[in-house]
Amino acid sequence: MKKVSIVLMGYGNVGRAFLCLVKDKSEILQERYGLSLCFSAIVELGGTLCFPRTFDPESIVQDWPDIAFLKTSPYWKPGYDVFGALDELDGEVLVDCTPSRILKGTSEISSLHLALERGWNVVTANKGPLVADFRGLIKKAKQKKVELKMSGATAAALPTIDVGCYSLAGTSVTRIEGILNGTTNYILTRISKGVHYDEAVKEAQEKGITEPDPSLDLEGWDTAFKILLITNNVCDTDFSLDDVRIEGIKNMPSGLIEEGREEDKALKLMGIYSAGGNEPDIQVKPSIINRAHPLFGVDDTNKGITFHTDTMSAVTVTGGKSDPRGAAAALLKDIINIYR
Amino acid sequence: MKKVSIVLMGYGNVGRAFLCLVKDKSEILQERYGLSLCFSAIVELGGTLCFPRTFDPESIVQDWPDIAFLKTSPYWKPGYDVFGALDELDGEVLVDCTPSRILKGTSEISSLHLALERGWNVVTANKGPLVADFRGLIKKAKQKKVELKMSGATAAALPTIDVGCYSLAGTSVTRIEGILNGTTNYILTRISKGVHYDEAVKEAQEKGITEPDPSLDLEGWDTAFKILLITNNVCDTDFSLDDVRIEGIKNMPSGLIEEGREEDKALKLMGIYSAGGNEPDIQVKPSIINRAHPLFGVDDTNKGITFHTDTMSAVTVTGGKSDPRGAAAALLKDIINIYR
Numbered sequence: 001m002k003k004v005s006i007v008l009m010g011y012g013n014v015g016r017a018f019l020c021l022v023k024d025k026s027e028i029l030q031e032r033y034g035l036s037l038c039f040s041a042i043v044e045l046g047g048t049l050c051f052p053r054t055f056d057p058e059s060i061v062q063d064w065p066d067i068a069f070l071k072t073s074p075y076w077k078p079g080y081d082v083f084g085a086l087d088e089l090d091g092e093v094l095v096d097c098t099p100s101r102i103l104k105g106t107s108e109i110s111s112l113h114l115a116l117e118r119g120w121n122v123v124t125a126n127k128g129p130l131v132a133d134f135r136g137l138i139k140k141a142k143q144k145k146v147e148l149k150m151s152g153a154t155a156a157a158l159p160t161i162d163v164g165c166y167s168l169a170g171t172s173v174t175r176i177e178g179i180l181n182g183t184t185n186y187i188l189t190r191i192s193k194g195v196h197y198d199e200a201v202k203e204a205q206e207k208g209i210t211e212p213d214p215s216l217d218l219e220g221w222d223t224a225f226k227i228l229l230i231t232n233n234v235c236d237t238d239f240s241l242d243d244v245r246i247e248g249i250k251n252m253p254s255g256l257i258e259e260g261r262e263e264d265k266a267l268k269l270m271g272i273y274s275a276g277g278n279e280p281d282i283q284v285k286p287s288i289i290n291r292a293h294p295l296f297g298v299d300d301t302n303k304g305i306t307f308h309t310d311t312m313s314a315v316t317v318t319g320g321k322s323d324p325r326g327a328a329a330a331l332l333k334d335i336i337n338i339y340r
Numbered sequence: 341m342k343k344v345s346i347v348l349m350g351y352g353n354v355g356r357a358f359l360c361l362v363k364d365k366s367e368i369l370q371e372r373y374g375l376s377l378c379f380s381a382i383v384e385l386g387g388t389l390c391f392p393r394t395f396d397p398e399s400i401v402q403d404w405p406d407i408a409f410l411k412t413s414p415y416w417k418p419g420y421d422v423f424g425a426l427d428e429l430d431g432e433v434l435v436d437c438t439p440s441r442i443l444k445g446t447s448e449i450s451s452l453h454l455a456l457e458r459g460w461n462v463v464t465a466n467k468g469p470l471v472a473d474f475r476g477l478i479k480k481a482k483q484k485k486v487e488l489k490m491s492g493a494t495a496a497a498l499p500t501i502d503v504g505c506y507s508l509a510g511t512s513v514t515r516i517e518g519i520l521n522g523t524t525n526y527i528l529t530r531i532s533k534g535v536h537y538d539e540a541v542k543e544a545q546e547k548g549i550t551e552p553d554p555s556l557d558l559e560g561w562d563t564a565f566k567i568l569l570i571t572n573n574v575c576d577t578d579f580s581l582d583d584v585r586i587e588g589i590k591n592m593p594s595g596l597i598e599e600g601r602e603e604d605k606a607l608k609l610m611g612i613y614s615a616g617g618n619e620p621d622i623q624v625k626p627s628i629i630n631r632a633h634p635l636f637g638v639d640d641t642n643k644g645i646t647f648h649t650d651t652m653s654a655v656t657v658t659g660g661k662s663d664p665r666g667a668a669a670a671l672l673k674d675i676i677n678i679y680r
Contacts, residue, residue, distance in 0.1 A: 021651065025510060032576070033509075157652035159507035166506055167499035169373070169676040170365060171669060236372070294658060297637055306659075311361065311669035312497035313661035318634060319646075321653035329511060329651035336509040 002339055003036045007091045007120075009043045009082050009111065010098035011067050014125050014152070017324035018097060018331050025332065033336050040089045042070065048080040049073055050089065082111045086118055093338070095331055096124035100153075100225075109133050116140040116148065123334045125152030125327050127225045131241055134232055149334035154229050155180050156330040158303045158320030162337075164234030171309035173234050176273040180226040182301035182322045183210050183217040184249050184269045188286070189299045192260050192267060197252075209301060220248035220269065220284040227271025231282055234307070235273065245283040252286050264291045268298075342679055343376045347425050347460075349383045349451065350437035351407050354465050354492070357664035358437060358671050365672065373676050380429045382410065388420040389413055390429065422451045426458055433678070435671055436464035440493075440565075449473050456480040456488065463674045465492030465667050467565045471581055474572055489674035494569050495520050496670040497660030498643045502677075504574030511649035513574050516613040520566040522641035522662045523550050523557040524589050524609045528626070529639045532600050532607060537592075549641060560588035560609065560624040567611025571622055574647070575613065585623040592626050604631045608638075 006022075008015055022029075022037050029035045042049040049070050070076060086094070094115040098108060109129040115122050117140065124130065130137065130150055141148040154160045155178075164173060179185050186209050190200035201218070204210045216222050224244045231237055249269055260267025270287040274280065289296055294316035298304040304318035320326060346362075348355055362369075362377050369375045382389040389410050410416060426434070434455040438448060449469040455462050457480065464470065470477065470493055481488040494500045495518075504513060519525055526549050530540035541558070544550045556562050564584045571577055589609055600607025610627040614620065629636055634656035638644040644658035660666060 028512070029510070157655070159503060159655060162507040163499060163503065163657075166677060167502040167673070169680070170369070170672045172368070291637075297631075297634075309669075311661070312666055313659060315497070315499060315657065315659040317503075317655065317657050319653060319655040321651070326652055329649075332510045333507070337506060340509070 001030060001034055001036050003038065004093060004335070004339060005038055005040045005091045006093045006095055006335075007041045007043065007082070007085050007089060008039060008095045008097065010096060010126070011042050011044045011070065012097065012099060013324040014327045014331075015042070015097035016066075017328040018095065021325065021328040021332055029336070033340065035336065035339055037335065040091050041085045043082045043085055044070070047071065047076055047078040048082075048085055049076050050080070050085070051075060083114060086111065086114050086120070091120060093121045093123055093335060095335075096122065096126045096129075097152075097331070098126050100127040109137075112137055112148075113140055116144050116146055119144055119146055121147045121149070121338050123149045123152065123331050123338070125156070125331060127153045127229065130229055131225045134229065134240070135238055147338045149338065150229060150233070151330040151334050152327050154226050154233075155303050155305070156320065157322070157326035158305065159317055160226075160230050160305050161233045163305075163315065163317050164230065164307055168234075168307055168309055168312060168315060171311050172275075173307050173309055174275045175308035176227065176231060176234065176271075176305065177295065178223075178227055178230065178271045178305040179268050179295055179298050179303050180271050180305070181217055181223045181269060182303055183214065184220075184223070185299070185303065186301045187218075188249060188260070188267050188269060191257060194261065197249075218248050218250050220246045223269055223271045223284045227273060227282060227284065230305070231273040235275065235280075237280060239282050243282055245285070247283075247285040249286055256286060256288070259288050265289070266296055266299075268295065341370065341374055341376050343378065344433060344675070344679060345378055345380045345431045346433045346435055346675075347381045347383065347422070347429060347431045348379060348435045348437065349422050350439070350466070351382050351384045351410065352437065352439060353664040354667045354671075355382070355435075355437035356406075357668040358435065361665065361668040361672055369676070373680065375676065375679055377675070380431045381425045383422045383425055384410070387411065387416055387418040388422075388425055389416050390420070390425070391415060423454060426451065426454050426460070431460060433461045433463055433675060435675075436462065436466045436469075437492075437671070438466050440467040449477075452477055452488075453480055456484050456486055459484055459486055461487045461489070461678050463489045463492065463671050463678070465496070465671060467493045467569065470569055471565045474569065474580070475578055487678045489678065490569060490573070491670040491674050492667050494566050494573075495643055495645070495660065497662070497666035498645065499657055499660070500566075500570050500645050501573045503645075503655065503657050504570065504647055508574075508647055508649055508652060508655060511651050512615075513647050513649050514615045515648035516567065516571060516574065516611075516645065517635065518563075518567055518570065518611045518645040519608050519635055519638050519643050520611050520645070521557055521563045521609060522643055523554065524560075524563070525639065525643065526641045527558075528589060528600070528607050528609060531597060534601065537589075558588050558590050560586045563609055563611045563624045567613060567622060567624065570611075570645070571613040575615065575620075577620060579622050583622055585625070587623075587625040589626055596626060596628070599628050605629070606636055606639075608635065
């Protein structure tokens with residue numbers, strides 16, 4: 001049995017779902033993978049819950065409490081942050097579930113660097129630091145011979161990097177096309193049914209599908225982050241966010257919307273990498289696909305990705321649950337695959 | 341650089357494509373994966389080509405010759421078989437590309453057992469021994485701490501076991517549905533267009549889509565072998581071929597054929613595993629699926645598979661090239677993932 005000690009950074013919906021999942025899966029993890037996962041700390045804004053060494057998550061709690069309750073615990077250390085935890089605690093994996101604050105992730109970048117530097121593996125659902133310093137973080141992980149896994153940040157329960165790097169190992173991936181953002185795909189599906197853009201956005205908001213600030217989705221940024229991270233992992237490229245030509249679904253030409261409503265056609269916000277032509281190219285744009293396209297039929301909040309390869313032809317993956325538990329399952333999958 | 345020496349068993353279309361692929365990919369294998377693959381022997385009916393130690397596949401040949409030519413080589417040892425090769429040659433991986441002779445694979449089973457017993461990894465495209473003695477072979481591999489990889493035998497370039505075991509690690513797979521046989525899918529696609537069964541089979545034969553003996557495909561055996569191997573790997577079950585209820589596409593009721601021709605419906609030969617209900621169940625049968633099914637649209641010779649899970653919802657994979665080079669790419673992928 002391999003015992004793995006985790007420091008969890010971020011105790012929002014995904015962080016909490018991750019704790020619950022590890023508890024629910026503890027038997028399977030031991031039996032099937034020979035893994036016993038435990039937590040040494042939960043780091044949040046304002047402080048850290050440091051578990052005593054004897055802490056056994058399974059025996060103590062039925063349901064994981066919310067953050068307010070955590071702060072009343074005798075183990076809560078106000079002002080103690082992730083840098084303290086990485087310095088002083090025993091741990092092997094840092095799980096980053098803090099929300100993505102793109103281009104503002106300086107302290108998260110430093111904490112990931114520090115974790116890798118200290119020889120911890122890092123598993124993250126946070127796109128911010130990865131987008132801001134992909135090459136630096138990957139380089140550090142290689143140098144220290146530890147793993148930096150990011151399924152949680154790249155469409156989570158939809159396998160993307162896994163499939164590109166593992167299932168397609170040895171192929172040359174010449175093109176990637178992905179429907180990588182559930183919110184915009186829902187809105188475009190509604191638009192294809194004749195609903196007006198503003199109305200479709202409102203519907204998505206009412207259904208709780210959008211983020212509090214929907215602009216990252218609507219303007220194509222979220223798709224850009226994901227296609228960037230997937231491409232850099234799978235194709236070993238070195239794209240930065242500046243290299244991605246980004247067109248969102250705001251202000252689409254009416255001709256495009258009309259064409260997307262035709263039978264046998266669909267309008268999708270695609271993240272696209274292309275190795276062909278003169279130079280590798282990466283972009284996000286609203287695109288018409290027809291019935292023969294393998295992503296035709298990926299509607300509503302569903303996601304999907306197609307890898308075009310030299311020796312295996314095109315391979316497409318669709319599905320995967322888009323909720324905190326799905327994201328938690330992606331984080332857990334990455335941990336299992338590190339210690340497999 | 342890790343140097344890996346291979347004994348290749350079977351020099352038909354797939355075996356030859358595998359040799360060519362290793363030669364074509366030699367640079368990428370070294371650069372990206374730190375792997376240098378070389379061959380110590382090619383075993384065929386009637387004898388074995390034993391390469392001298394200094395043999396470098398890249399420098400000597402432009403195109404790999406056919407088997408008749410191999411037999412004229414000074415390195416050809418008539419009567420020397422795989423057991424001799426496993427006893428006397430240096431090697432780390434046995435690659436089995438012999439054609440599947442289901443239920444008649446006694447000597448292949450013994451050769452795989454011997455390879456595992458001697459501490460070799462085994463990578464195979466041959467369903468025969470796997471179906472006949474799955475549990476015994478897996479047990480031997482675990483005992484000897486070596487790998488037994490079978491992507492080449494389970495839909496090849498369509499990732500199946502990989503996705504179930506790696507990308508969905510930590511989930512419980514509650515149901516698997518697969519369109520796993522290109523020949524029958526082609527025939528059913530033609531039938532859905534109004535073509536009669538006999539005519540569709542003839543078309544498939546004329547296009548070279550069928551095997552010389554098409555009954556393994558038409559009667560559902562090939563699909564049964566694949567769903568059996570995939571399920572036993574992914575769900576850690578212990579099904580044998582006797583457990584699979586098999587219904588092929590011969591003699592389908594006319595009502596079923598008519599229903600499959602309706603708009604928004606499709607008739608597919610499905611391999612199905614279900615964990616639910618009283619007892620786990622595994623079967624092959626012609627099934628109607630509707631437009632909402634993730635495998636709707638997987639037509640002609642294409643293949644696809646859907647895994648239903650507890651925590652990640654349903655994940656579907658489609659595509660992958662169905663030809664000797666695609667099968668060779670699946671074998672190579674397995675080797676890369678062993679040494680990764």
